[in-house]
Amino acid sequence: MQSEMKIDMPAQHKKMSLKAIVRDAGIGIALLVLILIFSITTEHFLAPNNITNILTQITINLILAVGLTFVILIAGIDLSVGSVLAFACVVAGKVITIEGLDANTAIFLAVIASLLAGTLCGLLNGLISAYWGLPSFIITLGMLNIARGGALHISEAQTIYSFPEQFNDFGSASLFGIPVVFLVALLLVGIAGFVLHKTVFGRMIYGIGNNEEAVRLAGHPVFWYKVMAYTICGLMAGIAGIVYMARLNISSPIAGIGFELNAIAAVIIGGTSLMGGRGSVYGTLLGAFIIGVLANGLILLGLNDFMRQMITGVVIIVAVVLDHYREKMTTGS
Amino acid sequence: MLAASIETLATSKENNDSRILSVKNLCKNFGGVKALQGVNFDLVKGETHALVGENGAGKSTLTKILTGVYHYDDGDIILKDNIYKPNSPKSAKQSGIQVVHQEFNLLTYLSIAENICFESLPKTKLGTLDKKKMHQRARLAMDTVGLGDIEVTTKISELGIAHRQLVEIARALEFKSDILILDEPTATLTQREVEKLFTILEKIKHSGVTVVFISHHLNEVFNICDRVTIFRNGKTITTKEIKDTNPQDVVSLMVGKALEQVMAQQSNQKHFGSIALEVKNLVIPQSPNAEGINFCVRKGEIVGIAGLVGAGRTEILRTIFALQEKISGQVLIDGLPVEFKNPRDAVNARLAFVTEDRKDEGLILDMSIATNSSLASISQVSNAGLMDFEKENQLAADFAKKLGLRFGKLKDNVASLSGGNQQKVVLAKWLSTNPKLLMLDEPTRGVDVGAKAEIYSILRSLALDGMALIVVSSELPELMTLCDRILVLSNHQVTGELEQQSFSQEEILQLAYKNM
Numbered sequence: 001m002q003s004e005m006k007i008d009m010p011a012q013h014k015k016m017s018l019k020a021i022v023r024d025a026g027i028g029i030a031l032l033v034l035i036l037i038f039s040i041t042t043e044h045f046l047a048p049n050n051i052t053n054i055l056t057q058i059t060i061n062l063i064l065a066v067g068l069t070f071v072i073l074i075a076g077i078d079l080s081v082g083s084v085l086a087f088a089c090v091v092a093g094k095v096i097t098i099e100g101l102d103a104n105t106a107i108f109l110a111v112i113a114s115l116l117a118g119t120l121c122g123l124l125n126g127l128i129s130a131y132w133g134l135p136s137f138i139i140t141l142g143m144l145n146i147a148r149g150g151a152l153h154i155s156e157a158q159t160i161y162s163f164p165e166q167f168n169d170f171g172s173a174s175l176f177g178i179p180v181v182f183l184v185a186l187l188l189v190g191i192a193g194f195v196l197h198k199t200v201f202g203r204m205i206y207g208i209g210n211n212e213e214a215v216r217l218a219g220h221p222v223f224w225y226k227v228m229a230y231t232i233c234g235l236m237a238g239i240a241g242i243v244y245m246a247r248l249n250i251s252s253p254i255a256g257i258g259f260e261l262n263a264i265a266a267v268i269i270g271g272t273s274l275m276g277g278r279g280s281v282y283g284t285l286l287g288a289f290i291i292g293v294l295a296n297g298l299i300l301l302g303l304n305d306f307m308r309q310m311i312t313g314v315v316i317i318v319a320v321v322l323d324h325y326r327e328k329m330t331t332g333s
Numbered sequence: 334m335l336a337a338s339i340e341t342l343a344t345s346k347e348n349n350d351s352r353i354l355s356v357k358n359l360c361k362n363f364g365g366v367k368a369l370q371g372v373n374f375d376l377v378k379g380e381t382h383a384l385v386g387e388n389g390a391g392k393s394t395l396t397k398i399l400t401g402v403y404h405y406d407d408g409d410i411i412l413k414d415n416i417y418k419p420n421s422p423k424s425a426k427q428s429g430i431q432v433v434h435q436e437f438n439l440l441t442y443l444s445i446a447e448n449i450c451f452e453s454l455p456k457t458k459l460g461t462l463d464k465k466k467m468h469q470r471a472r473l474a475m476d477t478v479g480l481g482d483i484e485v486t487t488k489i490s491e492l493g494i495a496h497r498q499l500v501e502i503a504r505a506l507e508f509k510s511d512i513l514i515l516d517e518p519t520a521t522l523t524q525r526e527v528e529k530l531f532t533i534l535e536k537i538k539h540s541g542v543t544v545v546f547i548s549h550h551l552n553e554v555f556n557i558c559d560r561v562t563i564f565r566n567g568k569t570i571t572t573k574e575i576k577d578t579n580p581q582d583v584v585s586l587m588v589g590k591a592l593e594q595v596m597a598q599q600s601n602q603k604h605f606g607s608i609a610l611e612v613k614n615l616v617i618p619q620s621p622n623a624e625g626i627n628f629c630v631r632k633g634e635i636v637g638i639a640g641l642v643g644a645g646r647t648e649i650l651r652t653i654f655a656l657q658e659k660i661s662g663q664v665l666i667d668g669l670p671v672e673f674k675n676p677r678d679a680v681n682a683r684l685a686f687v688t689e690d691r692k693d694e695g696l697i698l699d700m701s702i703a704t705n706s707s708l709a710s711i712s713q714v715s716n717a718g719l720m721d722f723e724k725e726n727q728l729a730a731d732f733a734k735k736l737g738l739r740f741g742k743l744k745d746n747v748a749s750l751s752g753g754n755q756q757k758v759v760l761a762k763w764l765s766t767n768p769k770l771l772m773l774d775e776p777t778r779g780v781d782v783g784a785k786a787e788i789y790s791i792l793r794s795l796a797l798d799g800m801a802l803i804v805v806s807s808e809l810p811e812l813m814t815l816c817d818r819i820l821v822l823s824n825h826q827v828t829g830e831l832e833q834q835s836f837s838q839e840e841i842l843q844l845a846y847k848n849m
Contacts, residue, residue: 200715207708211697217656217688218709219680220761277699 026326027271027286030319034290038297045300048177049305055182056247060085060240062185062285064263065270066192067122067236069284070229072267073196074208075276078125078137078230080143081237082259086252087147088117088241093160096167103164104305110167114242115235121147122234126227136230144260151253160251171246181243188236192281205229209276266291267311269319271326286321290315353378353511353543354417359408361394368394372408372569374562376512381534383545383554383575386564386587387809392547394567396514400432401425413511426452429511433501433518438490446471446485449504454542474507475500477540495526499533506537513537514545519553521642531557549641550849551580554689563587583840606632608668610653610770615662617648617784620825625662628820628827630770633806635792637812639841640822641849646805649688649822650772654679654686666770680709682848687756689774689805695759698748702740705727705747705758710765732761737787753784762790771795772803778813789815809838824848 038045064081071078096110125143129136173180196202204225207215216222240259245251270287271278294315298308355375361368369391376382384392397403399410401419410417412428419425432685434840439448446468455466465796471485478499489497498518505513515534519527534557538544548554554561555575562572563586568588609632614625626649630636638646652659655673663670666682673679679686688694694706706729707714714725729743738759740750756776763771776792777785792815796802806812813836821829821844829844831837 193551197718200711200718200720203711203720207697207700207704211693211701213694214697214708216688217654217676217694219474219677221677279699 012212026322027269027283027290027319031286031290031293031321034293034297038293038300042297042300050296050300052174052177052179054292054296056179057147058288058295059179059181059185059247060244061259061262061266061291062182062288063188063236063240063243064259065266065284065288066185066188066281067233068263068267069192069270069272070196071136071233071282072264072272072274073205073276073279074212074226075274076129076226076229077140077264077274078122079134079140079260080121080125080147080182080232081233081263082123082238082256083116083144083151084145084234084237085241085256086151086254087121087154088100088114088238089251089255090151090160090192090253091117092242092245093163094154096163096245097160097276103166107164107167110245111242113212114245115238118238118241119231119235122231122237124226125234129230130223130226148253149253154240155251155253157253159253161249163245163249163251166248167246171249175276181247184243186285188239189281189285191278196281201225201228206277209273209278211277224287227275235315248303262291265316268323269316271323287319290319341844342843343676351377353413355409355411356395357394357409357411359398359410360406361398361403362406363647368567369398369708370403370567372564372567374569374572376543377560378511378543379541379544381557381629383558383561384545384564385551385554385583387807390564390587391567392564393516396432396516396545396547399411399430399512399514400775413555426508426510429509430514431505431508431510431512432514432516433498433505434516439500439504440496441490443490443600444486444488444501445475445483445492448489448500448685449474449485451504451505452508468629470507471503474503477506477533477537478503479529479536493663495529498526499530500531502533510542512543512545514547516547517549518546518731519548519550527553541669549846551583551846552849554583555580559737568665580846581839581843584846586838587842603633605817606799608632609666610803611668612649612653613663613665615649615652615664616660617645617652617825618657618660619645619648621660623825626822626825626827628830630801630803632769632799632801634794634798634818635804636817637816638803638805638818638822639809639812639819640845642807644822644845645825646822647774650803650805651776653772654684656686680766683766683769685766685768685771687759687763687773687776691752691755691759691776691779692721695745695762696755699746700798701744702733702738702747702750702758703743706732706761706765709762715764728765729761732765733757736760736764736791751784752779753788756780756784757791758786760788764795768800770803772805774805775807776804777806777808806825809841812841813838821845 044050056195062177064085068078091187092110092114095113096106098106101109121143125136125140126276128134171181175183192275196205204215208222208225212222240256244255266287267279267284268274268287269290270279270283270285272283291312294312295308353376354580356372357647359369359372372391372395384395387390394403398405401422401424404418404420412430413589417428419428419430442450449471450467453472455463458462468485472481474479475483475485480496480499480503483496489500492500500515502515502518518530522530534544546554546558548778558575560572560574560577561583563570563583565587567624570645608629611629613627615627616623616625628636638649640646648657653673655678664673665671666684671678671682673682676686692698697708703725705726710728714721714728726743732738733740733743738757738761739754747755750758773792777788792802792804804812804815815831817834819831819841820827821831823845828847829840
């Protein structure tokens, strides 16, 4: 939490202690080390087109992880984001391929449909788990199946393709070598950071994660704040759905299988506590980079799929263990 | 230490002296806090001996020393002619001292038999669990507590509170014990269950077990005990034969005449306004059949609520603040009836509630002083949902100054503050909402003496400014110092209401014990 308070209050920025710097920069240092290792050991890691590659590859995971940051900050979890991505993607695919619509209208409606589909799933997750006070792990596990089944049903298990050209172009467009979809993700990180650190809503998210009862007793509608967190997470999955579609030019009911785990990993590596109340979306950004850089670098090193999976697993565990010590160091206990 | 354990092991031989345990001049310090400073009493074999005293008088510390949880610093304990110095709960048990704690120590999802035999599960030759033997032993133990008709394979989770209490006792008895300590065994029981427990205790007593009975309920003490030892401030005052004394005397001995009564307020300064809060016929779920509770608080007045633990003091405050639902009755604020659905409604009606549990309900420990100070008044330090950090810091700084908060920086986590300063942050949180009615539950728990006095003077000055206050406290001197009027609860009923000029500890305690 300390790190956020510092971002919150520029006036107090100057007095950041050395310990706090190590704590806040810890993930950044790890990322730099990774980049350094891959730049030395591989030939093409720093090549412009490889960098573009990495940015494109982390986009979807980053968007999902931004949404998950809200949910994990209130000590919840959302296992359904991968399936919700597919559901939103399929819904949008159906809308965009409606015959007789002109391209712009079709794209507009598809985007709206995708965001609505995602938001609805998130809203349901939030309402059900917050109303009955049930573990979000189970509720969102149910939603994982519902959304996946829904996606398969709507699409009759078929991949949908042949979208308007402008739409496909957007998915592969870039600005100064930076993919536009990545810029969209970056914008979302910025907005989420603003919401979490500068608004009353953000304050409440941290408060609920730390001590829900104290927030409730202070007269705040904890229920709605929790529902909002899940809804935002669903909305992000919806956005990820449309981005997925634009990037791959298909809309597939089996998109996003297992994506929730990578997104959770990005949030946790980024220093957000699974117990809630501590962490930041900027950490999540770095966490997504670490996962993306690692995946890319290991491919360049010529490691096979299995090796890569093992190493990624090790990194997740190491990150959490290191974070545990970093936290101990800063609280001084 | 080793010598002591050898000696305790050698104590199994029968001895004829009727005195089974004697405690002489026992002392125990926790850091600078003197928990026990000269405890003397003895137990006669086969008697039922009561230990009474106010909260914090030293009864639980003594229990924990006898059962090997704490070591004692000074003094002697002689158990059956040998020095007794248990170094673990296990060695205490081996010496024949068993305790049934106030809170349950049962494994909810295991069977009665498994719970009863848990400490020494019988094994077969192959080393597997000997279920037959286990069930046999458990049945025997359950017979002693009069629950022979309950199947020992029943899970604890299927039992009611009273039966759980009895299973605890059965477990203690299963392990052959000479001395059985019962710490508030009747706190969770109904009258009928209490009677049943007493019949069983009578039986246990006849089998030669010495029973130590710790209770707040003097009528129970006078009902079943042979002797009573009175504790006050970590010392034993005296031991009396029950037949030679009466409850009034015991209460006076518990309280002590010497306690100074600081009457800080000057009564001529006081000015009470109109009625800020009125509670009419309030019935709460914890005691659905009780008569309704009635009281009112005027502006500028501090009303105290006294009573024993479990008398319903906290629950009344929590009901007013809509943290629990009421069964019936009415709450009026400024003469108008209100129906709060949740704490939000209560806060909006300008009620404030400093809860008993600072860490779990009052503060967000890992967030800053500024964040905590503005938690209930966040709309004052934000615009259209956007935080105004400058305003927030200003608000926190203002209240820190007003309340004399000692802190490093406003962005420090409240966890870094002392108990007294944490409580001031809780006060800042509520005072920033400018409440009409401030309710405080144990406002100085875990607060050092200096900060206590500061908090008293803050509360007094709030009353002078016209705020209505309700204070619940287990410390009678605190209520008598602070309040203009004290309401006494006993078993969820108002048993008395005292004006300042007639405050007396004896009277309050007697009213508090009235319905027990």
